[in-house]
Amino acid sequence: MSVELEHYLVVGALLFGIGLYLALAKRNFVGVLMGVELMFNAVNLTFVAFSRFVESEQPLSGHVFVIFVITVAAAEAAVALALAVLVYRNRETIDMDRINLLKW
Amino acid sequence: MSAFLAAWYDLRDLGHYVSSLLDWLQDDLGAPDWVTYVVSGLLGILGIFLWLGISALAFIWIERRVVGRMQARIGPNRVGPRGLLQPFADLLKLLMKEQITSRNTDRPLFWLAPIVIFVPAMVGFATIPFGQGMFLTDLNVGVLFFIAIGSINAVAVFMAGWSSNNKFALLGAMRAVAMLISYELIQVLALLAVVVFAGSMQMGAVVAWQMDHEAWLLFLQPLALVSFIIAAAVEINRSPMDISEAESEIVAGYHTEYSGIKFAWFYTAEYFAGFAVSAIVVTLFLGGWTAWGLEEWVPGWLLFLSKLYLVFFLFIWTRGTLPRLRIDQLMAFAWKFLLPLALLNVVVAGGEVLAWREGDISDSVALPVIAAANVALAAILIVGWGTFMGHLRPERRAKRAVLTQELGAVYYSQPERPAEGT
Amino acid sequence: MLAGLTVGAALGVVIVRDLIRALVLLITSFLGVAGLYITLSADFVAVAQVLIYAGAISILLIFAIMLTPRAGRDNAETFLQIPGLLLAGLVAFTIAFVSLETDWSIAERGGFEETASAIGEALLDKYVLPFEMASVLLLVAMLGAIVLVRPEGTPEE
Numbered sequence: 047m048s049v050e051l052e053h054y055l056v057v058g059a060l061l062f063g064i065g066l067y068l069a070l071a072k073r074n075f076v077g078v079l080m081g082v083e084l085m086f087n088a089v090n091l092t093f094v095a096f097s098r099f100v101e102s103e104q105p106l107s108g109h110v111f112v113i114f115v116i117t118v119a120a121a122e123a124a125v126a127l128a129l130a131v132l133v134y135r136n137r138e139t140i141d142m143d144r145i146n147l148l149k150w
Numbered sequence: 151m152s153a154f155l156a157a158w159y160d161l162r163d164l165g166h167y168v169s170s171l172l173d174w175l176q177d178d179l180g181a182p183d184w185v186t187y188v189v190s191g192l193l194g195i196l197g198i199f200l201w202l203g204i205s206a207l208a209f210i211w212i213e214r215r216v217v218g219r220m221q222a223r224i225g226p227n228r229v230g231p232r233g234l235l236q237p238f239a240d241l242l243k244l245l246m247k248e249q250i251t252s253r254n255t256d257r258p259l260f261w262l263a264p265i266v267i268f269v270p271a272m273v274g275f276a277t278i279p280f281g282q283g284m285f286l287t288d289l290n291v292g293v294l295f296f297i298a299i300g301s302i303n304a305v306a307v308f309m310a311g312w313s314s315n316n317k318f319a320l321l322g323a324m325r326a327v328a329m330l331i332s333y334e335l336i337q338v339l340a341l342l343a344v345v346v347f348a349g350s351m352q353m354g355a356v357v358a359w360q361m362d363h364e365a366w367l368l369f370l371q372p373l374a375l376v377s378f379i380i381a382a383a384v385e386i387n388r389s390p391m392d393i394s395e396a397e398s399e400i401v402a403g404y405h406t407e408y409s410g411i412k413f414a415w416f417y418t419a420e421y422f423a424g425f426a427v428s429a430i431v432v433t434l435f436l437g438g439w440t441a442w443g444l445e446e447w448v449p450g451w452l453l454f455l456s457k458l459y460l461v462f463f464l465f466i467w468t469r470g471t472l473p474r475l476r477i478d479q480l481m482a483f484a485w486k487f488l489l490p491l492a493l494l495n496v497v498v499a500g501g502e503v504l505a506w507r508e509g510d511i512s513d514s515v516a517l518p519v520i521a522a523a524n525v526a527l528a529a530i531l532i533v534g535w536g537t538f539m540g541h542l543r544p545e546r547r548a549k550r551a552v553l554t555q556e557l558g559a560v561y562y563s564q565p566e567r568p569a570e571g572t
Numbered sequence: 573m574l575a576g577l578t579v580g581a582a583l584g585v586v587i588v589r590d591l592i593r594a595l596v597l598l599i600t601s602f603l604g605v606a607g608l609y610i611t612l613s614a615d616f617v618a619v620a621q622v623l624i625y626a627g628a629i630s631i632l633l634i635f636a637i638m639l640t641p642r643a644g645r646d647n648a649e650t651f652l653q654i655p656g657l658l659l660a661g662l663v664a665f666t667i668a669f670v671s672l673e674t675d676w677s678i679a680e681r682g683g684f685e686e687t688a689s690a691i692g693e694a695l696l697d698k699y700v701l702p703f704e705m706a707s708v709l710l711l712v713a714m715l716g717a718i719v720l721v722r723p724e725g726t727p728e729e
Contacts, residue, residue: 051678054608055671057575061601063664064582071649071656074591076636080598083629084582087605090621098612098684101677106690110699112617113691116624117706121713123629127636128717134640142650259596290686294619301627305599308634312592324638331631351688 054095061088073142075130079123086119194286198275205459206421210237213466220470241414249410252315259313264408264415267306270299271422277353278429281439281450285354292353293341296430297334300385303423304330310416311404322403325477326387332484333381339492340378343371343499344434357438363513366437369521373495373528375435377488379464382427384480386420388465428461429454436461486539491531498527574611578604589646595633602626616688 061084068081090112097108133145171193172186211226211234218225227233251260277292279285289295304327311323344367348356360366368375405416432438436457439450475483502523506516581601585594602625609618649656684690695703 051676052672053575054612056668057579057608059664059667059671060579061582061605062667063660064579064586066663067656067660068586070659071652073650076591076633076640077594079633079636080585080594083625084585084598084601087602087625090617091605091608094609094612094614094617098614099676099678104694104698105684106687106694107699109614109617109687109691110694112614113620113695114699114702114706116620117710120624120629121710123632124717125713125720127632128720130636131639131721256590256593259593262596289615291615291619291688294616294623294688298619298623298627301623304627304631305634308631309596327631327634331628334627 051095051099054099055092058088058092058095061085061091075133075142075145076127078142079126079130082126083119083123086115090115191286198286199272202272202275202422202425205425206418207237207241209421209462209466210240213469216463216466217470220467244414244417245411247410249412250407252407254315255407256313256315259309260407261412263306263310263313264412264419266309267303268415268419268422270302270306271419271426273299274423274426275429278426278433279354279357279438280454288352288354291351293345293351293356293434294338296426297337297341300337301331301334303385304334307404310408314404314407316407319404319406322406326404329384329477329480329484332481333384333488336377336381336484336488336492337385339489339496340374340381341434343374343492343496346496346499346503347371353433353438356434357440360437361440363517364442365517365521366435368435368437370517370524371435371495371499372525373491373531374499375431376528376532377492377495378435379431380488381484382431383465383468384484386423386427388420388424388469424462424465425458428458428465431461432457487535487541491535494531495528498524574604574607578608591637591646595630595637598633599626599630602630613684614687616691 065081065084065086065088068084069078070081072078072081093108093112093115097105137145172190214236215225215227215233225233226236229235229239251257274296276286277289277295279288307326307330308323311319311321311326314320344356345351347367347370348359350356350359356367405413408416432454439454441448441453502520505511506520578601581597581604584597585601588594588597603622606618606621606626609615609621
């Protein structure tokens with residue numbers, strides 16, 4: 047069977063859902079970060095799928111956007127992990143259940 | 151079959167054996183299209199694997215003898231005539247050794263790490279042209295592909311070190327990973343300068359550029375070549391940067407806990423990676439399978455193989471000659487010395503290509519000028535930046551040995567001895 | 573098949589009990605996505621994905637795990653498990669439903685030829701401003717990460 051746009055979009059949606067679950071419900075900070083990276087990947091996949099299949103006058107703009115998303119994700123991962131190390135230094139834990147100073 | 155027999159002695163393009171076999175499959179047997187596709191792929195993979203295996207076996211012997219001669223000793227000569235069966239003895243020993251798996255190791259990762267470290271070394275050969283039209287696949291992004299799968303090495307090294315459940319292995323693995331990711335950057339920048347000149351990331355296109363312009367990129371980009379060879383030597387964990395696996399380092403680095411076949415995988419993967427890196431150097435800098443028109447008579451793949459073995463000999467040579475670098479020396483060298491040089495090289499290369507294209511200067515004038523300018527620039531930068539960073543201060547330079555006794559041995563000048571009998 | 577590998581690895585990240593194994597499965601998922609890019613004839617993006625995601629961001633995550641030694645490495649979930657599951661399932665279902673129901677205008681273009689040079693031209697031609705901003709962003713992120721994790725206090729000279 048020929049692979050069509052819908053297949054890639056469904057895979058992207060599944061990955062996004064899994065990433066969202068990881069980001070919401072993991073106790074470890076690095077687990078949350080893994081979920082965020084998965085979400086980025088899902089979004090990139092849908093961009094590239096659209097760029098390949100859908101009618102447009104600048105078909106490669108999807109790829110360009112994906113390059114930017116990868117770049118920003120890398121920068122954000124670096125800063126997030128620096129924050130994780132700082133939080134660990136100050137609170138001796140990176141358990142998301144215990145980093146709740148903003149809670150009333 | 152007649153097409154097969156008519157030119158069987160024409161060894162210049164081994165591909166036509168494969169193509170005649172595929173034609174026979176398709177025309178005479180009437181096989182569908184995907185069969186020919188799969189068969190050609192499998193034949194290519196088999197050929198590469200066989201050649202790699204034989205070369206690795208040969209070079210285990212060559213390396214140990216050559217390094218032995220450089221160190222003024224003979225090298226292994228017991229097993230077989232002149233020690234020629236030494237690789238087989240090594241292989242047999244490794245295969246028959248007991249595979250010890252510690253109790254608390256992470257079993258799946260432990261078993262997976264040698265395989266994952268083997269994959270980048272093999273996959274890199276897919277894009278390399280061994281001769282005219284002799285490659286598995288000519289990717290549009292071949293150059294970047296090679297570096298991308300080289301970055302998987304770092305992940306595999308970490309997996310090996312972590313799953314050993316051994317603090318020293320983990321320490322060795324973290325040092326190796328830090329080393330690998332630093333030098334990945336320098337690799338990318340060095341190859342970027344090559345791509346700027348060739349105008350395309352296809353390996354076949356770079357070789358074609360070198361053939362069209364009758365100039366090897368070795369002369370046009372000496373700084374990129376030097377940076378790439380150094381960075382690649384680090385990436386394949388080879389001396390003088392074999393911190394992660396040297397005998398006097400922290401136990402044996404990330405493959406401390408591996409024994410038997412798994413260690414054989416690591417060892418073999420290092421040789422294959424060495425061949426892969428040499429192949430890249432030959433393809434991108436040394437003209438691949440071309441040699442200023444010599445490929446009319448000599449088969450292209452023969453030229454390629456001889457150049458590859460020469461470059462690998464260069465790696466063996468540096469192993470026998472230079473002392474090992476410490477990890478902090480390595481990192482300082484990467485970030486403070488090689489990286490600025492590689493960046494400057496890319497900028498200068500871009501400027502040169504721009505001036506060449508825009509100014510519409512003819513090839514025969516532009517290329518020697520660029521080559522001379524680049525060689526001069528490389529020399530000036532290396533010496534100048536080294537002086538600026540303090541590498542060439544008198545107390546850091548190597549000292550000449552002073553001959554104090556005519557016994558055929560060389561001693562450094564000894565300090566004054568205290569009087570005898572005290 | 574590649575899609576099955578990718579989604580399976582992502583599910584594995586959720587389920588496995590050990591953080592490092594979850595990380596290895598995440599790397600597998602990244603590689604699976606790179607394979608999917610290749611089937612979409614996006615060669616440059618696939619290679620960039622392997623180089624940056626599987627090669628560099630994974631190592632960042634490894635170092636983060638290494639630098640937080642006494643943290644819980646058991647990959648457990650917080651108390652928001654059921655709401656998270658519901659929300660994630662709802663979001664995934666909505667996106668999938670919408671994408672399956674919409675009538676996309678499919679082009680007859682087929683695969684791309686060579687994307688790398690076209691992307692490069694687009695980056696410097698039409699998207700030069702985001703390109704410059706991305707480079708500034710990377711510089712700021714690099715400096716920020718270094719400044720954030722510097723040891724406390726300056727040496728007394």
